Amino acid sequence: MTAMTKHIKNSWYVASWSKDLGVSEPFAITILNQPLVLWRTPDGVVRVLEDRCMHRFAPLSLGRCEGDRLRCRYHGIVFNTEGVAVEIPGQDEIPERACVRAYPAVERHGWVWVWMGDRDRANPESIPHVTDLDTPEFHLGAHEFDMNAEATLVLDNLLDFSHIPFLHADSFGISRAWATTHPEMVVLEDGVEYRRWVVDEELVPGSEELVDVWSVFSARVPGIITMWNGYYPLGTAKACDFGPPPPDLPGGRNINVTSQAVTPMTDRTTRYFFSWGPRKDCGDETIRDYLMAMAAKAFGEDKVMVEAQQAMIDAAPDLRMLTITADSGQQLYHRILDEHMREAGER
Incomplete structure (x- = not known):
């Protein structure tokens, strides 16, 4: 047999250790050929967006966190946690095409999990059980x-x-x-x-x-x-x-x-x-x-x-x-x- 590329999209994938994702520190990873940017908001919630500003395709992971929002460092476009562009410096009208995709994310068992498929099918209860990194029963x-x-x-x-x-x-x-x-x-x-x-x-x-x-x-x-x-x-x-x-x-x-x-x-x-x-x-x-x-x-x-x-x-x-x-x-x-x-x- 040959090794075949077959990966299910409607599933939860591990993107990071929870311990490695700091507050207001953009983190880049690619999953299923999709570039993603993760960051933790000041209230501790992990957010995930497509890692690509639609203006000039600059990676948002090189951007700057401002509260729970993410600003592209190249030309200053600001995105909220749902990927909606809420500010474009120098213009009032914001085209819908400026928005980027947001991905569901959950922290569980010491990992950050990202749902790569249809958003309305994301169910955290389907995440496989593993031994939590911080379990009191083991030294891990x-x-x-x-x-x-x-x-x-x-x-x-x-x-x-x-x-x-x-x-x-x-x-x-x-x-x-x-x-x-x-x-x-x-x-x-x-x-x-x-x-x-x-x-x-x-x-x-x-x-x-x-x-x-x-x-x-x-x-x-x-x-x-x-x-x-x-x-x-x-x-x-x-x-x-x-x-x-x-x-x-x-x-x-x-x-x-x-x-x-x-x-x-x-x-x-x-x-x-x-x-x-x-x-x-x-x-x-x-x-x-x-x-x-x-x-x-x-x-x-x-x-x-x-x-x-x-x-x-x-x-x-x-x-x-x-x-x-x-x-x-x-x-x-x-x-x-x-x-x-x-x-x-x-x-």
Whole structure:
């Protein structure tokens, strides 16, 4: 198969960490090839407009915030939070064409989410649940970086566990059991979930102590990922009949969670957000920083591979990739994405 650019418009996309968006500080990002400007008004509300003044196409993200309004720095046209031009210096009449598009935005779980589709279909209740960055239960770190590759390739990489023992031997350092142990795949309303036990796994890379690992990985449209891992004494998987461990099961160690978002910027650029950290009874900020450093190294390895993949695809766009058993999770996710796009009238 070939990597295809298929992204649903009627969905919420992560544009920024909430903590990174200051008051009266314009912030630029492109999502689905649409340049956007975000800013936080003095009352703390995030607003989003098309990042293009219609006069001379100057980026509004280079402009200046004035209260809850945004002034283009090039010729001084002022826009309100709905994208309506309310002032053009030197003239009284304001043409309708001077206005720009406004996008619905919501802050939730430590992220700023932007609705890229039809405004009247924006429902914040459809935002996927992830672990809040400020949750009192976990020590979580936060980071993001860009990849010069189409978002579908990035998401396919994250949906594929079979590459981890090979590409990430020097970072995650996990056994080949993660490639050969096939998870139970559960179809969700908006995505797919992998559930699995991996037995006889090292507690940490290089450790002589072996454990059973229970892992739950979820990928939801349009590219939101969560993962929960818990490490238990050997024999726990068998005692649970290889089903989910009870929430109050004693002996859990290294319990950690990660939340991730894949945001398509252009046809060849993607912004990848991730948080990771231990439950507070399983580790402190030192463990959090260790996990984040390990993740940054691993995802840097992914970046090199995915960008090289993209170059190969662009060099021979008519070639079709070979599908193997390990691709089943990716295929299932894309079928669900296609269904959502058809329901939204985008297919």
